[in-house]
Every structure is written in C-alpha cells, then in structure tokens.
Amino acid sequence: MPLVKQLTPAKSFRLWPVNTRPVSQRRVRKLRATEAAQLFSLLADVLSVGFSLREGLNFAHVMLPKQREQIKRIQAHLKQGNAFAIAIKTFVDLDCYYQIKIAEENGELTQVLTNLGNYLAIKQRQQQKIKAALRYPLAILGCLGILMVAIKQAILPELTSFNHTLVHMPVWGWWSLGTCSILLVLVGAGTLWLGHQPRLRRVVIGSYLPIVGPVLKLYWHYYLSLNLGLLLASGLQSRDVLKLLQTYQPESVLRQLADALHRHLNAGRDLGQFVDGYAFLPPTFKVFFNRGATSLQTAKDLKADAHLTYQRLFTHIENLIGLVQPLLFGVIGLAIVGIYLSILLPMYHAIGGLS
Structure with missing residues (x-):
C-alpha cells in the first residue's frame, strides 16, 4: 500500500449558482420609458449623421451603461440576421414594436425612432409634472382626512359628554363618505373588469372616459395615421394593407381592428359606418380613403395628419396638467368647509340643548 495517497482535488463550492446560459438566452428586463427614450433618441441622432445601425448600437453601448444588457441582446439578434424590430421586441410594448417594424420595412426607421424618443421623453416629463402637481394637494387631503377622524373620535364624544345627549356627525357627512366609498368600489371593479377585455x-x-378619453383619441389618431401612411407609402394598396395587418399578433390593436374591418366589409357595409362605430377613429379617415386618390397621395395625407395630431396631443396634455392643481384645490376647499360644518353644527346643537 503506498505511503502517500494521491489527493483528489476538492470539488469547487459556490454559495450562489452560476448562470451558465449564453447571453442571448438569459432573461433581461424590459426597457423603462426613460431608457427607451434615451436609446431611441440616440440611435435616431447617429443614424441621421450617417452611422449604420450596428455602429449606432456600438456607440449606444458605450454611452448608455444602464441599457448595456438590452443592447447586447439586440446586437446578438442582429448578428443572427434578425431585423432590428425583432431584436427589440422583448424590450418594448407591442404597439411600439409594430411601429418600429412598419417603419423599418418601409425605410422610415430614423424618423420613427425620433418620434418615439421624443414621445417617450415628453411623456416621462409630463408624468413627473403630474406627480409634482399632485404631491402638495394630496398631502393636504391626507391631513384633512386625519382631521376628520380626530373630530369623530375626540371632539364629537366630548360634545356628547358635555351636553349629555348623543351628538352625531351630520347626515350629509355620512352620505358623502358612503358615496365616496361606493365610487371607489365601482372604480376598482370597473378596472378589474376592463383588464379582462380584449385590447x-x-x-x-x-376613449369615452371624461378626462383621458380625448388624450387616447389623439394618441390613436396619431398612431394609426402614421402606420397606415408608412404602409401605403411602400406601394401597398388598401386591401393589401388590411391583409398584412391580419397577420400581426392577435393581441395587437392593429390586428383586432383589421379583423373587425374585414368582417364589416364582408357584410357589405362601407368604411364610413365602420369609422363612425369606433370613437377613437378620426373622421378624416373617411375623407382620405373614400375620395379615390392614389395610395401615395393618401400616404402623404396620412403622414401630414399624423404630424399635426402629434403636436396637438402634447398641447392637450399640457393643458390638462395645468388644470390638475386648481381642481384639487377646489376639492380641498370643499373638504375644509365640510370639516368646519361638522364641528360647528354639533356645537350649535349642544349650545341649543344647554339653553
């Protein structure tokens, strides 16, 4: 028996499992709105000065460190011969993907990336403005809510013991509280129900909602006008565009709208009735598609319409943001009046009982 035993190397030990899958197979999170805006704007800028898409992504990999994992995945897809839209599909929402896909197939990628970058950046800034506008009024409303609870738990019982008669919060106060509770329940139930409906x-x-409805109408007006304009500019006829949209994913609005239009036309009805049946479809579509113009002329009209609607969309949103604080301060004023009445009316009844 040998005096010295050959030692076998100890097995390596790690506290955490190592991800040995290739980079192209690892799960990478979606791009946030701010990150997507930065990436699209940067790519649009470098493409407009003569960079190729691969060179632009290499440049973005250096300039945007937070998006490096996503950019690596996109570059891996491009090396495999996939289109840019396919490469970025998992990192953006479905509507954004189809906008990029249509633009790339029709040679308008730079312009659409510019629009998307601007849209997402402005949207993010507007969300920050809304949060800043809501912060102070909501803090005041929270303090008023605490004050209401303090009145019910501290002041009203004191008045009751002082007058030896039971003092209640006014009936209108309970009615208001009940109405607000019912409205919150209805809004929550409606949101859950809406989430299970087709897109x-x-x-x-x-599009029928009072405040966000006009914004949604303008957004879909822009989205549909731009994409239909790009498809028609490629030389496709209207029927060909309809068939193409029916090959898209079933979850997309473009596919569902194309299927609905196909059923509508097969039933022998005209386009004008279809446009009138959907509140978010612009009436200009009836003019553009029914006047007998060529596909190229219709495409020009749709692109011009999309450009004008794009500007109107953000102007409308800015105007809505300006109304947020005045409306909330009006609600705060009504709440303050209600709190004063909830204190003074029981005190009035208590003094009347003493006299």
Missing part, C-alpha cells in the same frame, strides 16, 4: 374594446371604452 380593442379597452381602447373603445377608454
């Missing part, structure tokens, strides 16, 4: 029906219902 097209959600868009239709959303």
Whole structure:
C-alpha cells in the first residue's frame, strides 16, 4: 500500500449558482420609458449623421451603461440576421414594436425612432409634472382626512359628554363618505373588469372616459395615421394593407381592428359606418380613403395628419396638467368647509340643548 495517497482535488463550492446560459438566452428586463427614450433618441441622432445601425448600437453601448444588457441582446439578434424590430421586441410594448417594424420595412426607421424618443421623453416629463402637481394637494387631503377622524373620535364624544345627549356627525357627512366609498368600489371593479377585455374594446371604452378619453383619441389618431401612411407609402394598396395587418399578433390593436374591418366589409357595409362605430377613429379617415386618390397621395395625407395630431396631443396634455392643481384645490376647499360644518353644527346643537 503506498505511503502517500494521491489527493483528489476538492470539488469547487459556490454559495450562489452560476448562470451558465449564453447571453442571448438569459432573461433581461424590459426597457423603462426613460431608457427607451434615451436609446431611441440616440440611435435616431447617429443614424441621421450617417452611422449604420450596428455602429449606432456600438456607440449606444458605450454611452448608455444602464441599457448595456438590452443592447447586447439586440446586437446578438442582429448578428443572427434578425431585423432590428425583432431584436427589440422583448424590450418594448407591442404597439411600439409594430411601429418600429412598419417603419423599418418601409425605410422610415430614423424618423420613427425620433418620434418615439421624443414621445417617450415628453411623456416621462409630463408624468413627473403630474406627480409634482399632485404631491402638495394630496398631502393636504391626507391631513384633512386625519382631521376628520380626530373630530369623530375626540371632539364629537366630548360634545356628547358635555351636553349629555348623543351628538352625531351630520347626515350629509355620512352620505358623502358612503358615496365616496361606493365610487371607489365601482372604480376598482370597473378596472378589474376592463383588464379582462380584449385590447380593442379597452381602447373603445377608454376613449369615452371624461378626462383621458380625448388624450387616447389623439394618441390613436396619431398612431394609426402614421402606420397606415408608412404602409401605403411602400406601394401597398388598401386591401393589401388590411391583409398584412391580419397577420400581426392577435393581441395587437392593429390586428383586432383589421379583423373587425374585414368582417364589416364582408357584410357589405362601407368604411364610413365602420369609422363612425369606433370613437377613437378620426373622421378624416373617411375623407382620405373614400375620395379615390392614389395610395401615395393618401400616404402623404396620412403622414401630414399624423404630424399635426402629434403636436396637438402634447398641447392637450399640457393643458390638462395645468388644470390638475386648481381642481384639487377646489376639492380641498370643499373638504375644509365640510370639516368646519361638522364641528360647528354639533356645537350649535349642544349650545341649543344647554339653553
């Protein structure tokens, strides 16, 4: 028996499992709105000065360190021969993907990336403005809510013991509280129900809502005008565009809208009735598609319409943001009046009982 035993190397030990899958197979999170805006704007800028898409992504890999994992995945897809839209599909929402896909197939990628970058950046800034506008009024409303609870738990019982008669919060106060509770329950139930509806029906219902409805109409007006304009500019006829949209994913609004239009036309009805049946479809579509113009002329009209609607969309949103604080301060004023009445009316009854 040998005096010295050959030692076998100890097995390596790690506290955490190592991800040995290739980079192209690892799960990478979606791009946030701010990150997507930065990436699209940067790519649009470098493409407009003569960079190729691969060179632009290499440049973005250096300039945007937070998006490096996503950019690596996109570059891996491009090396495999996939289109840019396919490469970025998992990192953006479905509507954004189809906008990029249509633009790339029709040579308008730079312009659409510019629009998307601007849209997402402005949207992010507007969300920050809304949060800043809501912060102070909501803090005041929270303090008023605490004050209401303090009145019910501390002041009203004191008045009751002082007058030896039971003092209640005014009936209108309970009615207001009950109404607000019912409204919150209805809004929550409606939101859950809406989340289980097809995408097209959600868009239709959303376009009827009082405040966000006009914004949704303008957004879909821009989105549909731009994409239809790009498809028609490629030389496709209207029927060919309809068939192409029916090959898209069933979850997309473009596919669901194309299927609905196909059923509508097969039933022998005209386009004008279809446009009138969907609140978010612009009436200009009836003019553009029914006047007998060529596909190229219709494409020019749709692109011009999309450009004008794009500007109107953000102007409308800015105007809405300006109304947020005045409306909330009006609600705060009504709440303050209600709190004063909830204190003074029981005190009035207590003094009347003493006299």
